[in-house]
């Protein structure tokens with residue numbers, strides 16, 4: 001099977017899926033844990049593949065699970081699978097290195113955001129296509145945010161009007177993401193952070209509540225409800 005989805009598409013999506021899922025508790029690597037009877041990664045890839053602009057999907061799998069992940073995803077969508085690294089950033093770099101010639105837009109999307117709608121993939125890619133070299137989906141921060149010091153004593157209340165909670169997929173001109181990873185130092189938690197360090201402006205688009213990251217057991221329970229409700 002070719003690893004290409006839409007040959008006219010201009011978007012490659014990298015899916016870091018090599019994390020352990022420590023915060024979710026003991027079990028299989030998080031991307032392989034079940035949501036509605038199917039691994040999180042299957043849900044994520046199915047939704048990415050439904051986005052019409054997507055040309056190629058590259059999954060960074062846990063190193064010991066590469067063959068199993070290829071087999072798992074074969075009936076879902078044509079994908080390339082590479083071994084991930086010890087940090088998310090290394091997993092993204094490995095997937096980026098495997099993108100074939102062609103796509104000029106690269107999105108990076110956590111397998112853990114399993115219910116992300118295809119429309120968000122399209123809106124992030126569309127903003128890159130429109131001229132923004134780096135694009136992130138964001139949500140407003142809904143809670144009051146406190147800065148806390150030693151002994152759990154509040155130091156102050158943070159002005160949250162300028163704060164945003166950041167999701168994936170994050171989208172980039174391919175050359176911009178490649179240069180940012182080539183220059184990367186200590187691992188950061190997201191790719192936009194690397195691009196910011198290069199002085200490239202990062203543009204925000206509205207995120208989606210359904211793009212929640214399954215991080216803790218509560219998130220998985222919430223995702224189960226959303227899936228059962230048809231998302």
Ligand SMILES: Nc1ccn([C@@H]2O[C@H](COP(=O)(O)OP(=O)(O)OP(=O)(O)O)[C@@H](O)[C@H]2O)c(=O)n1
Nearest residue numbers: 016017018019020021022023086087091111112
């Ligand atoms: N070495 C790593 C670490 C993380 N990821 C991926 O990056 C995404 C976001 O990471 P997170 O949700 O924090 O996953 P984990 O690192 O698995 O979580 P934890 O810190 O609880 O172990 C996930 O899809 C995860 O599989 C990865 O590909 N390679």
Ligand SMILES: C[C@](O)(CO)[C@H](O)COP(=O)(O)O
Nearest residue numbers: 088110166167168189190213
């Ligand atoms: C990339 C990310 O999902 C954006 O919210 C997030 O930064 C991943 O961070 P984590 O600490 O590895 O969950």
